[in-house]
Amino acid sequence: MTMLLILVPVTLLLVGLAVWSFLWAADGGQFDDLDAPSLAPLLEDPPTRTENRA
């Protein structure tokens, strides 16, 4: 059972990591729009990108 003393804190660490990365992603706006980005590759290049290339 002493194994638990190591494994349980490791689990907590992993959960903490998962929570932190989710909060980081949410703050970065990853989940702000869940509909449009999935269509983006199907649309034609927006004009701004053409300008950037030029």
Next chain:
Amino acid sequence: MLAAATRCFHCGEPVAAGGSVRDAERAYCCGGCAAAAAWIAAAGLEGYYRTRVEPAPVPQPPAEAAIARWDAPAFLAAHAPERAGRRSITLVVEGIRCAACAWLIERALAREPGVTTVSVNAASARLAIEWHPATPLSHLVELLARLGYRAHCPSRADARDAANERRSSLKRLAVAGLGAMQAMMLSEALYFGAGELGSATRDFFRWVTFLVATPVVFYAGWPFLAGAWRQLRLRAPGMDLLVAVSVLLAWSASILEMFRGGEAVYFDAAVMFIFFLLVARHIETEARRRAMAALEVLARAQPELAQRLDGAGAAMTVAVDEVMPGDRLRVRVGEALPVDGELMDAAAEVDESFITGESRAVTHAAGDLLLAGSIVLGSPVEIRATRRASESTLARLAELAARAQASKPRVARLADQVAQRFVVIMLAVAALVGLAWYALDAARALPATLAVLAATCPCALALAVPAAVAAAQSAFARQGALVLDADAIEALARVDTVVFDKTGTLTTGQPRLSGVAVSRGSRGEALAVAAALERGMRHPLAAAFGAHDDGRLVTGARAIAGQGIEGEIGGFRRRIGTRSFATGEAGDDEGVWLGNGRQAIACFDFADAVRPGASGALAALANGGLTLELLSGDSAARVSSLAAELGIRRQLARSTPSGKLEHVAKLRNTGHRVAMVGDGVNDAAVLAAADVGIALADGAALAQASAAIVVAGRDLERLPRLFDTARRARRVMRQNLGWAIAYNAVALPLAALGFVPPWLASLGMAASSLVVTLNALRLARPAGAAA
């Protein structure tokens, strides 16, 4: 502590010597606290100070500059123009999460002097308020701030706030979800391995669960705790209070058990309750957001900047509020028109899909009125502004849309009140159950009490109707209909008789002159006089004369309802309208007559085409079991021929506006539920007299139409679908209410008798909220897919 005497009466902060605010017997640290305390005292809620267990948070009034903004004349003119001695505005209020908040705000604002009506919709977090201009709006906004609610004017800044709100909701959801999984996992071990585990291992597991559960309770559960605190402070018990009580009870009792080494801990129940509630709430919020998106589009269609041209033709970018009538503006291809304006170029192509819902190019000629929000296609256009941005058709539409969102049906208000009382009763029942079990079997007292609190949370009851209304609004919006009065959905579903106004509704409303019989003078002269009299009238006949208008002067022109128009031209009195009105003669009433009041000058005949699709739409309505009637001010012969063509059996010709009103009133008195379909401008009174008024209007007329339901575009084929949607909405509302009531009725005894463990009760409560929300969402799908 010695300092007790010099602490703020309201918030408990130490009062700085000399810098304090005092009244007769109390000291306050700051003006904010003094004001909050004064308000609570004035509102008769002083008992709060005797019953509170913790000091109040320091009220944080918004900055001076932010408050002053609400009273700025430009702001008021743009967002709350004065009408008939009153101003009205719709605000987005941050912090409204449930019916109790809505109730509280309504009660708090309604008692302010100068406030005439307050209506809060918890589902859309909208506050519609009408007040006397003598009361500054900032005063009301400040009062909201003191209660802990922040008001915003619906604008682009709100989109950012909404995004932030959504982010924080997602973050709380993630913390709760991961926490709930961990807590469940550890609790499983405790439940199933309890026998074999030594007490040291058991306590270790309990401590870890405690570590996982605490952030969930206080971070993820914060909205509930904060809401409960506010409800407690203002003695308006609501759902948040119920949730907070059960969560905190489970959490603190578990800590106690943990230290005592007692039988069981309930961290898992607390955490799962929060998680399930957050899931239900998140789905409901998303559904609401999606449902309302269609309406929000209107508000966003108007750009914020405009290109104004000076005398030399040079363009300058100005804020859209600065554009005055008469200004020349240039609008580039792909951009939306900032204001309503007259086209100065020879021709232009625009997309008016924001009004018609159909994305196609509409060609306009010089002098045509272009509407703000139309997208310019083809080539850039130049317009002359005819109205300020705040008065544009689009602004008015956005205002209508906002009002539609703020409208709350009677059923929802009733459900709110029931849910309100339910919470108080449930807290009492939970306490009784706890005591009873404590007497019988002390070990089961806590889980049974927790189960009662969780299982009977009237969340589903409070969501049942608002969710259905939001989804129905969205379904209507997709069909091009704005529901301005939420009661209209219910009323429309009960209608058995549909009364149509003829001109402009069943017919194209653009009559063409088909014949002129002149009794004196020349044909051209008669036409010019008629055109001059009809000039400026909104009646469809006026347009038919338009081409013959030679611009002669009319003085004292006035319209006499149901009769015609009278005016003076070249020193002679002229009348146009019904035969008896215009010529003073009796007899055949066919056509429109021009005369001087005693003798006829000319008689005009018109041809008016039936709208394409009218007969199909009417047949569909009749098949749906509705009785159709036709009302018209037109002659008997015309009305009956139209009725025969469309298969309408009952008709009433030559009816005056008051006659139409009487007829509708008579129908209603004989037990019929009447929907009146008209254009909303000429027949607004009759529409208002019916159970439901439906206005079919397009373009600029749309903004002036007054009816419970305004349909954009004059497409009659939409009508059967509207009735269908309303009936489905009513069915969904009934199912939802029935489900919510049945769920609570079944769950309560089971939980009270101890058959339901707390975690299952949480699941049941969340599931019933989800069922209600998802059921309502069926409405938002197109009719075909929902079968």
